[in-house]
Amino acid sequence: MRRLLLAAVFAVLLSSTQAFAAAKYGAAGCGLGSIVFDSQPGIVQIFAATTNGTFGTQTFGITTGTSNCETAPGAAGAKVFIEGNREALAKDISRGQGETLKNLASLAGCADAGAVGSVLQKNFKAIFPAATTPSENVADSIVSTLKRETALACSKLG
Amino acid sequence: MSTSTAALRAIFVALPLLVASGTARAAPDAAYAEAMVARAHQLGLAQDPHWLRLGHWRRRPLTGLRSEAAGRDFFLDPQGRTNPSAELDATLRAFFGATPQPADEVARGLMPAFCRFPARLVVLQKELRFDPARLDPKPCPRWDEFWERVQPESVSLIFSAYYLNNPASMFGHTFLRIRKRGPAVDREKRELLDGAIDYSADADTRNPVLYAFKGLFGFFPGTFRLRPFFYKVREYNDYESRDLFEYDLALTDAEVVILIAHVFELGSTYFDYYYVDENCSYHILAALEAAAPRLRLLENVGTPVVPIDTVKALYGNPGLVREVRYRPSASTQFNARVAGMPRDQRTLVESLAHDPETPLPSGLAEQDRIRVLDAGADLVDVRYAKELPFQPDGEGSRIKQRVLERRAALQRPSEPLRVDPPAHWPHDAHGSGRVSAGALWSDAEGGAATLGYRLALHGLDDPLGGYPDLAQIEFFAGELRVGRGATVQLERLDFIDAISLHAMTSFDHRLSWKVRAGASRVRDAGCAGCLAAELTLGMGAALDAGPLLLFATGDVSVQASGALRGFEFARGVRAGAGPAAGLRLRLGDRLTASAGGHAYWLPDAAGPWTWLTEVRLRFVVSGDVAIGVSARKLPEAVEAGLETFLFY
Numbered sequence: 001m002r003r004l005l006l007a008a009v010f011a012v013l014l015s016s017t018q019a020f021a022a023a024k025y026g027a028a029g030c031g032l033g034s035i036v037f038d039s040q041p042g043i044v045q046i047f048a049a050t051t052n053g054t055f056g057t058q059t060f061g062i063t064t065g066t067s068n069c070e071t072a073p074g075a076a077g078a079k080v081f082i083e084g085n086r087e088a089l090a091k092d093i094s095r096g097q098g099e100t101l102k103n104l105a106s107l108a109g110c111a112d113a114g115a116v117g118s119v120l121q122k123n124f125k126a127i128f129p130a131a132t133t134p135s136e137n138v139a140d141s142i143v144s145t146l147k148r149e150t151a152l153a154c155s156k157l158g
Numbered sequence: 159m160s161t162s163t164a165a166l167r168a169i170f171v172a173l174p175l176l177v178a179s180g181t182a183r184a185a186p187d188a189a190y191a192e193a194m195v196a197r198a199h200q201l202g203l204a205q206d207p208h209w210l211r212l213g214h215w216r217r218r219p220l221t222g223l224r225s226e227a228a229g230r231d232f233f234l235d236p237q238g239r240t241n242p243s244a245e246l247d248a249t250l251r252a253f254f255g256a257t258p259q260p261a262d263e264v265a266r267g268l269m270p271a272f273c274r275f276p277a278r279l280v281v282l283q284k285e286l287r288f289d290p291a292r293l294d295p296k297p298c299p300r301w302d303e304f305w306e307r308v309q310p311e312s313v314s315l316i317f318s319a320y321y322l323n324n325p326a327s328m329f330g331h332t333f334l335r336i337r338k339r340g341p342a343v344d345r346e347k348r349e350l351l352d353g354a355i356d357y358s359a360d361a362d363t364r365n366p367v368l369y370a371f372k373g374l375f376g377f378f379p380g381t382f383r384l385r386p387f388f389y390k391v392r393e394y395n396d397y398e399s400r401d402l403f404e405y406d407l408a409l410t411d412a413e414v415v416i417l418i419a420h421v422f423e424l425g426s427t428y429f430d431y432y433y434v435d436e437n438c439s440y441h442i443l444a445a446l447e448a449a450a451p452r453l454r455l456l457e458n459v460g461t462p463v464v465p466i467d468t469v470k471a472l473y474g475n476p477g478l479v480r481e482v483r484y485r486p487s488a489s490t491q492f493n494a495r496v497a498g499m500p501r502d503q504r505t506l507v508e509s510l511a512h513d514p515e516t517p518l519p520s521g522l523a524e525q526d527r528i529r530v531l532d533a534g535a536d537l538v539d540v541r542y543a544k545e546l547p548f549q550p551d552g553e554g555s556r557i558k559q560r561v562l563e564r565r566a567a568l569q570r571p572s573e574p575l576r577v578d579p580p581a582h583w584p585h586d587a588h589g590s591g592r593v594s595a596g597a598l599w600s601d602a603e604g605g606a607a608t609l610g611y612r613l614a615l616h617g618l619d620d621p622l623g624g625y626p627d628l629a630q631i632e633f634f635a636g637e638l639r640v641g642r643g644a645t646v647q648l649e650r651l652d653f654i655d656a657i658s659l660h661a662m663t664s665f666d667h668r669l670s671w672k673v674r675a676g677a678s679r680v681r682d683a684g685c686a687g688c689l690a691a692e693l694t695l696g697m698g699a700a701l702d703a704g705p706l707l708l709f710a711t712g713d714v715s716v717q718a719s720g721a722l723r724g725f726e727f728a729r730g731v732r733a734g735a736g737p738a739a740g741l742r743l744r745l746g747d748r749l750t751a752s753a754g755g756h757a758y759w760l761p762d763a764a765g766p767w768t769w770l771t772e773v774r775l776r777f778v779v780s781g782d783v784a785i786g787v788s789a790r791k792l793p794e795a796v797e798a799g800l801e802t803f804l805f806y
Contacts (some may be wrong), residue, residue, distance in 0.1 A: 058723070070307060071351050071386050085350070087546050088396060091535050094562035095528075096571035102347040107193055113347060117571060124566030131555035 073105060073156045078107050078146075079139035086135050090128055096121035108146055109156030119149050177733050186255030190292050194250045197286055204243035207280055208451040210698075213244050214429075214444060217549070224437065226444075228379070231263075234271055248280055255294025257410075273298035274426055275696065276419035277448070280412075301422060302717065308353050308384065309650030310418045314406045315442065316354075316471050317584050318394045319487075322658040327462060328631050330465040330584075332439045335387055335404065336418065336444075350388035355421055357441040359431035369534065380441065381426045389595040391485065392590040397543055399489040403584050405472055406481040406543040407783030409450055435461045439468040447595050451477065460806075464590040464614055466624065473585055477597035486577040492536040494577045496665070503530050508664060510534030511541060514560035531565040532572050537665060589625020589782050589805035590614045595800030596786075598639065602681070607640040608649070609800060616658060618707075618742055619750050619803075621777045621784065628702065630672075648689060652676030659709050660701030670709055672696045681723065682793035684732060685766040690719035696738055710739040717759055723764035729788070734758030734768060748778040768793060780804065 071077040082089060085100045088141065092098025096117040105113035120127065122135070127141045146154045203209055210216075214226045225239045226230070226510055231237075234252055238245035248340030251257045252271035259270045266273070314335045318475045321327035336353040337345075359378040360381035361369060372378050407418070429441060440463040443455040450604075458471040472479050486494070494502055507530055509516040514534075518527055536560060540544065542554025547556060594610035613634035616625040625631075653675050660668040674694040679687050715734045724732035734745065740754030755771035772790035780783055782805040789798040 006363070034357065038460060069386070071388075074305075081351070081388065084386070087390065087539065090558075090562055094535065094565040095532060096566075096569075097574065098345075098572075099350065100388075103350040106347045107351060114571070119568075120568065121566050121571070125563060127447075128559065131559035132550045143176065 046091075065082050073107055073109060075108075075157045076106060076142055077138075078157065081107055081143055082139040083135040086138060090138075091119045093117070093124055093127065103152075107156070108143075108154040110146065110152045110154040113151070115152055116146065116154075119152060120145065164199045178655075184665055186294055187292050188251075188254070188256040190288075190599060191251045191254035191256035191471065193285055194288050195247050197650075198246055198250060198282075199243075201285065203282075203285055203379050204246045206285070208285075208448075209246060210242055211444070211448040211451060212241055212278055212281060212423075213238075213245060214448070219241045220426050226429050227424070228430055229425040230426035231274075232423070233270060246282075246618045250282065253279060253282070253293055263429055268426075269297045269298065269300060273301050275423050276301060277423050279389075280419060281458060282414055297665065298587050301357070304384075305418070305420050308336055308352075308418055309338045310414050311338050312406065313409055313414055313417060313446075314404045314483075315404045315446075315469070317405070317465060318390075318404070318530065319584070320629065320631070321398050321400050322631070322656070323625070323628055323713070327400075328656070331394075332442050332443060332465045332468055333390065335390075346427065350391060351388070352387040354387040354390045355445075356385065357438045359433075360428075367432060375428035376432045378431040379428035379430045380436075380438075382441075382445070384419055384421070384531065385496065392547075394487070396484060396488045396539065399540060399543060400485040401487045401490055401580070402485040404471075404483040404485065405469065405479045405585075406483065407446075407472070408478055408480040413450040417445065420445060426730075433708075435463050436461055439463050439465040443468050443724075460591065462614060464589055466584055466615075469585050470587075472588075479585075481760045482583060484577075484579045488536065489540045490532065490541050490579060491575060492621075494575060494663075495533040499529070499533070506530045507533045509555065510561055511537040511665075514557045514564070524570065528565070528568060528570060531561060531568070535561045535565060574594050581752055582623030584624050588621045590616075592620075592635075592803055592806045593806070594801050594803045596799055598658065598797060598799040599640075600795055600797045602687075602795045603641060607641070608801065609638045609640070610801070610803075611636055618740075619752055619774060619786070622744060622747055622750075622780045628661060628707065629702065630655065630657040632656065648677075650676065650678040652678075657709075659700035659702075659707070661700050661707075670698050670700045670711065672711060673712075680717065680768075681795040682768040683715075684723050684760070684768065685719065685721040686794065688719045688721035690717040698738075705744040706740040707744075708740075709735065712736075713738045713756060713758065725762050732760050732763040734760045750776045765793075776803075 001096075069080050071081045080106060081100075088098075088118075089100040089104070092100045098116065098117075101117045101120070102113040104118045110116050123145050127138055127145065143157060146152055147157050171369045180253070198204065209723065213232075217221055217223045217224060223240060223242070225357065227239070227522065230239075233245055233248075235248035240561050248257070249271065257327075259268075270278070272294060273528065282288070285635065299377075314337070316333055316334070316335050318327075318331040318670060320330050334355040336355060338348065340350050351536040357380055359373065359380050361372075361378055377492070391402070393400055424445070429436065431437065440456070443459065447453050447455050453475050455468070455471045455475070458474040492545040498506060499507070503522075506518060508515060509532055510531070518530065523531070535558060538554060538558045542552070542558070545552045545554045546558065591614065592610070592612040594608070596608045596610075598606045598608050611634075612632055615631045615633060616629070617631045617632055629724055631652060632655040634651075634653060635655060637649040639649045641647065655672070655674045655676065657672040662667060666725060670696070677689055677691045680690045681687060681737045684690075692715065694715040696711035696713035698709060700707065700709035713734075713736060716731070717734070718731045721729050722730050722732060724730055736756060736758040737755035738754070740752065742750065742752040744750055751774070753771075757767060757769040760766045760768060770790060770792050772788060774786060774788040776784055776786040782804075784803040786801045786803065787799070790796075790802070
């Protein structure tokens with residue numbers, strides 16, 4: 001009985017919060033949108049995000065052996081990391097320091113996260129020419145910048 | 159412990175290799191398998207709590223002894239779900255190669271039992287002390303890959319704070335973070351690369367009614383997932399602006415290995431997801447218990463399973479929590495950035511978030527430019543959190559891009575941001591359930607005893623700490639009155655009574671809202687004490703001035719009762735609209751005073767006004783006990799009461 005009542009209350013609440021969920025989803029690759037949320041609009045999106053559902057097909061199959069969007073050290077892992085952290089990373093790069101930069105530096109095997117920060121900060125406009133630049137391009141630019149700057153000694157990018 | 163520790167260590171070191179190699183081995187050994195089955199029976203292993211926890215077998219009134227794991231691939235014996243003993247025998251026979259893998263499993267590409275159940279393997283070896291060389295090893299590439307991905311060193315339980323804009327996350331959420339092995343010195347440089355293990359429902363409907371129904375009655379399958387931790391940070395800290403509280407667990411190396419192996423096992427199955435009890439927090443604790451049978455967790459948690467209670471349950475095991483850490487949300491970080499900022503700079507921050515070309519005065523020192531631009535970028539992130547990851551051509555993305563360009567052009571690193579840890583932690587919070595008892599005097603009905611109950615979770619007057627201070631989330635709260643001659647009357651029953659207040663600041667202009675659905679006694683011209691169903695919604699604003707909180711809303715309310723003098727066209731129903739307001743004054747950690755009221759105009763109904771004013775005073779006696787006095791006045795009643803509250 002209690003569950004029935006709760007169900008009724010939830011249905012009302014969910015319908016009333018429908019307005020909160022208007023965003024368009026559907027980023028491909030390993031971006032935040034592809035993993036954490038699905039490309040389904042609507043309230044379930046929001047409801048789902050925590051109780052904790054995802055419609056995601058790109059989830060990490062524990063026993064299926066799929067390992068897409070995994071961040072092993074190396075260029076491929078660095079790109080996954082960059083795509084998944086794009087918003088936070090853009091901010092950290094503009095500041096020349098921050099948590100995502102430190103993690104990126106260790107993923108890429110760079111000697112000094114501070115130096116990585118200042119090199120990427122200097123190249124901000126080249127890496128993020130516009131807000132609409134696809135994340136794959138951002139990832140490519142960052143990886144090639146890190147490789148090009150040999151002084152950074154990013155040893156795991158191959 | 160010492161001898162078994164050595165044996166354990168041996169197999170733990172060996173396990174990944176053993177499982178990986180699949181090379182040197184003896185022929186399938188049916189006789190040895192039977193000997194181990196006999197030893198297991200002799201030891202009564204099938205009734206051992208560790209075995210029962212590994213299989214998630216639990217005795218329930220309706221189903222008897224049955225595993226909560228619902229996927230059939232989790233069982234090797236056809237009766238395995240209800241028969242732990244048969245499952246144990248089948249597991250041993252499969253491990254030693256005495257029974258071949260069924261053809262249909264092979265056809266479906268299912269891993270052999272040896273690879274599918276690494277935790278069972280470790281635990282059974284520990285209990286039976288069998289010779290690992292007699293096993294029937296197989297190559298297990300998926301396990302190897304999983305192990306390689308996780309590289310576990312330690313485990314923490316993370317509590318993600320309340321998120322009121324989503325009914326499903328009002329209660330918070332818990333998941334596990336698996337710290338990767340590595341040198342301790344530069345650990346913080348790799349935190350985001352750790353793994354996160356989450357239990358969640360796989361929803362298959364977008365219909366909210368169906369969703370709520372299925373979520374509450376166990377129609378969604380729930381599964382465990384492994385993801386890089388950074389996805390969780392981005393989702394909770396950034397996208398939803400929820401603080402994360404991390405409880406580092408003192409598990410032994412062996413327990414960590416079994417936990418990871420067990421989560422791998424659970425990858426082959428699913429559970430029925432029940433939002434109220436068998437939810438994310440429940441199964442996270444169940445997995446921990448399966449890995450470390452010494453832990454007593456679920457027995458310290460009642461129904462419903464509220465995430466905060468599962469955090470408190472950790473503390474029922476002395477020494478289990480060895481460290482707590484805090485990861486501030488995007489909005490907490492922003493508030494830390496602007497705290498203490500001079501007014502003119504705050505104005506610049508606000509302008510930047512509207513117009514990223516806002517010129518910065520030439521007199522502004524470079525350090526201050528950096529601070530203003532950094533805060534501006536944070537404000538855009540908080541305000542456009544829902545849009546940024548998904549609408550690169552939207553307004554928020556455009557503003558952010560320009561602010562970041564200007565910031566990067568300064569070519570100097572920012573100072574790392576320091577955020578003070580919170581004064582109150584989730585595990586300090588009062589219990590999520592509440593009962594109360596008291597005495598009441600009413601001018602209409604004389605004296606009465608009162609009994610109150612609240613299923614969950616927190617009210618605006620409740621003790622400070624561990625809960626969102628500006629929110630009320632009350633589920634299933636009611637009050638009974640026992641009057642003269644032992645007459646028992648339901649005074650009030652709310653299915654939900656939620657208030658989400660957003661304190662207005664120069665940066666945050668979000669509206670506050672409230673919702674209440676339930677039933678309460680009407681004491682005005684509409685009827686004399688009839689019980690009316692009620693739905694009330696309100697929107698408004700709040701001001702937070704240190705210890706004083708003020709809020710006001712515009713409400714609409716619908717009430718229905720057979721005895722109610724309402725509309726001409728629909729007797730028994732009335733609708734009201736009007737203002738409501740409240741204030742709360744925190745006088746230290748123990749004393750809280752509050753007052754509030756509303757006045758609703760009831761078109762076309764008797765009255766045609768109804769109103770309420772009330773004052774309350776609450777004192778925390780100690781821990782989870784509080785006392786309160788209150789008085790309220792309605793059109794046809796004046797009441798005063800004294801109550802004792804017990805949180806549990």
